[in-house]
Amino acid sequence: MIAPSTINRPAAGGQSHDDLTIQACGCGTATGLLKPTTHSPASTWLCCRCGSVFFARREGEIEPTETGIRRVSYYEVMKAIYVYMDGDTCPVLQKDAQRWARSSGSRNYLGREFRKQKRFAVAAPVTAVPLSDNFRVSGHPARIMTVNVSGGGSALLHGQQIFEPFLAIDFAASGIDLLPAILHVTRTRKLATGWEIAGKFVSRVLP
Numbered sequence: 001m002i003a004p005s006t007i008n009r010p011a012a013g014g015q016s017h018d019d020l021t022i023q024a025c026g027c028g029t030a031t032g033l034l035k036p037t038t039h040s041p042a043s044t045w046l047c048c049r050c051g052s053v054f055f056a057r058r059e060g061e062i063e064p065t066e067t068g069i070r071r072v073s074y075y076e077v078m079k080a081i082y083v084y085m086d087g088d089t090c091p092v093l094q095k096d097a098q099r100w101a102r103s104s105g106s107r108n109y110l111g112r113e114f115r116k117q118k119r120f121a122v123a124a125p126v127t128a129v130p131l132s133d134n135f136r137v138s139g140h141p142a143r144i145m146t147v148n149v150s151g152g153g154s155a156l157l158h159g160q161q162i163f164e165p166f167l168a169i170d171f172a173a174s175g176i177d178l179l180p181a182i183l184h185v186t187r188t189r190k191l192a193t194g195w196e197i198a199g200k201f202v203s204r205v206l207p
């Protein structure tokens with residue numbers, strides 16, 4: 001269960017092709033990339049000029065003349081940015097997340113049922129990578145705690161406030177059998193010991 005929030009963010013509305021286009025990288029390199037959607041999973045792309053990484057997609061093959069952006073392995077990206085992990089999960093947050101997960105029901109978590117839309121209260125560590133509105137990696141990853149997860153979204157506990165509109169969530173540390181996914185942050189709320197972040201999954205990430 002998610003308590004009502006005090007901060008609401010606008011949800012993504014109808015998207016035309018133009019809306020989905022990712023503009024040039026901050027260094028000026030044309031990306032040729034599109035924003036991921038529910039039906040179009042993201043993969044990871046590197047700007048060869050400045051090293052920016054995008055969680056994005058593209059239609060069709062890359063033209064031979066377009067050398068500014070290349071696809072890179074998701075695992076390579078995560079391996080590279082783990083170096084910059086912001087601490088480990090705060091023990092207080094871990095306890096909070098476990099308490100919240102317990103109090104919001106469902107102690108009978110079963111892995112197989114997890115893939116259905118049902119929401120499961122589960123406190124587990126995940127890695128969150130902040131993404132800008134252009135789906136560019138825009139900060140250091142952090143190990144944070146889930147409060148609940150379903151196929152459609154998740155609520156998380158974070159030690160710090162986040163301002164990015166999207167988070168790439170990697171479940172590898174949780175033991176939960178889910179592919180990485182991009183969360184659109186729809187609500188944040190200050191708690192006594194950190195921040196609650198809730199959102200909807202907008203896209204899977206192809207590893």
Ligand SMILES: [Zn+2]
Binds near residue numbers: 028047050051052
């Ligand atoms: Zn660049």
